[in-house]
Amino acid sequence: MRSDTEKNIFAFSQLGFLIEGFLQRLGLTQVIKNNFFTAIKQSVGQNPWFTEHTVRQSLRAIFTDMLQPGKLQEWAKMYEMPKDTQKAIGIIMAGNIPLVGFHDLLCVLMAGHRAVVKMSFKDSALLPVLAKYLVQIDHHFEERVVFVEKDLGKVDAVIATGSDNASRYFESAYGALPHIFRKNRGSVAVLTGQETPEQLQLLSNDVFSYFGLGCRNVSKIFVPENYDFTALRKAFSSRVNLLEHKNYADCYRYARAMWQMRKADFIDCSSCVLAPSEQLGAGIAEVLYQTYSNEDAVVQLLNAYQDSLQCIVADNLPAGLQDAGVQFGQTQHPALTDYADGRDVMIFCGASKIL
Numbered sequence: 001m002r003s004d005t006e007k008n009i010f011a012f013s014q015l016g017f018l019i020e021g022f023l024q025r026l027g028l029t030q031v032i033k034n035n036f037f038t039a040i041k042q043s044v045g046q047n048p049w050f051t052e053h054t055v056r057q058s059l060r061a062i063f064t065d066m067l068q069p070g071k072l073q074e075w076a077k078m079y080e081m082p083k084d085t086q087k088a089i090g091i092i093m094a095g096n097i098p099l100v101g102f103h104d105l106l107c108v109l110m111a112g113h114r115a116v117v118k119m120s121f122k123d124s125a126l127l128p129v130l131a132k133y134l135v136q137i138d139h140h141f142e143e144r145v146v147f148v149e150k151d152l153g154k155v156d157a158v159i160a161t162g163s164d165n166a167s168r169y170f171e172s173a174y175g176a177l178p179h180i181f182r183k184n185r186g187s188v189a190v191l192t193g194q195e196t197p198e199q200l201q202l203l204s205n206d207v208f209s210y211f212g213l214g215c216r217n218v219s220k221i222f223v224p225e226n227y228d229f230t231a232l233r234k235a236f237s238s239r240v241n242l243l244e245h246k247n248y249a250d251c252y253r254y255a256r257a258m259w260q261m262r263k264a265d266f267i268d269c270s271s272c273v274l275a276p277s278e279q280l281g282a283g284i285a286e287v288l289y290q291t292y293s294n295e296d297a298v299v300q301l302l303n304a305y306q307d308s309l310q311c312i313v314a315d316n317l318p319a320g321l322q323d324a325g326v327q328f329g330q331t332q333h334p335a336l337t338d339y340a341d342g343r344d345v346m347i348f349c350g351a352s353k354i355l
Contacts, residue, residue, distance in 0.1 A: 082352075131147075218313055219281060312326065
C-alpha cells in the first residue's frame with residue numbers, strides 16, 4: 001500500500017504530465033485543451049504584464065523543475081512528513097509573474113495539510129484549473145484545496161507574499177499566527193569580465209524573463225573596475241523584441257528619459273538602460289551596475305544587501321557565499337529546494353529535515 005507521500009508524489013507527477021501534454025500538444029481531450037486555453041486567455045486579460053508566452057513559460061518551468069517524478073521523490077526523501085493533525089494553512093499569493101505561488105501550494109499539500117488559498121486578482125485564472133485536475137487525479141485533494149476571495153477565515157498558519165506595504169497588513173491581520181511574510185527582494189549578478197558570450201546571453205534571460213518583474217530577476221550587476229561593457233551591451237541589445245510589448249516599451253522610454261535628465265553616464269542597450277547606482281532595486285527596463293575593486297569588496301557589498309537578496313548569479317562566488325549562488329540563466333528555474341527568502345516551507349509546515 002502506498003504511503004500518503006507516495007500518493008502525493010504520484011498525483012503531482014500526473015499533473016506534471018498533464019501540463020506537458022498541453023504544452024507539447026500531446027494526446028489530451030479537446031475539453032482539457034480548451035480549459036487550458038481559456039485559463040491562459042483569462043490570465044492575459046487579468047494582468048497587462050502577462051502574455052501567452054510568459055504564462056506558458058511558467059507552466060513549462062513548473063513541469064520541468066518541480067513536477068518531475070524523480071525530483072519530487074528526491075525532495076520528499078529529505079523530510080520526515082508531519083504525523084500530527086492536519087492543519088489549515090493560508091496562502092496569500094502575489095501576482096507579479098504567472099503561478100508564482102505554486103511552490104507554496106505544493107509544499108503545503110505535500111506536508112499533508114489543507115491549503116486555504118487567496119490568489120492575487122492579477123493571477124487568479126490558471127491555478128484553479130491545475131487544482132481541478134489535481135482533484136480529478138486524486139480525490140483526496142478535494143477537501144484540501146480551498147480558494148477564497150477575501151478573508152482567509154480560520155487558519156492555523158499563514159504564508160503571505162507581497163510588497164513591503166502588504167507585509168505591514170499581513171503583520172496586522174495574521175501576525176499572531178505562525179507565519180512566513182515575504183517582502184520585496186531583488187537579485188544580482190557578479191561578473192568578473194571573463195564571462196563568455198553564451199553566459200552573458202543566459203544572464204539576459206535572468207534579467208528579462210517575465211519582463212524583469214520577479215524577485216528572482218537580476219536587477220543589479222556588480223562589475224570590476226574598468227569593466228568593458230561591450231559584450232554585455234550586445235547580449236542585452238539582443239532582447240530588443242521586448243519593445244513589442246507596449247507597457248515595457250513605455251517603461252524603457254521613461255527610464256531612458258529620466259537618466260538623460262539626471263545627466264548620468266548610462267548605457268542605452270536598446271532593450272534597457274544600464275546605469276550606475278549603489279541602490280539595489282531598479283525600475284522596469286532598468287539594470288543598475290556598481291563597480292568593485294577586489295573579491296573582498298564584493299563580499300562586503302553583498303553582505304550589505306544580504307537581507308534584501310533573493311539570488312546571486314555568478315560563475316564562482318567568493319568563499320562564504322557559494323550556497324547563495326545561481327548559475328547563469330537559472331534564476332527563473334528554481335529547484336524544489338530553492339525556497340523563497342531562504343525559508344524552508346516544508347519545515348514551516350511541520351516536516352523534519354532528515355540529515
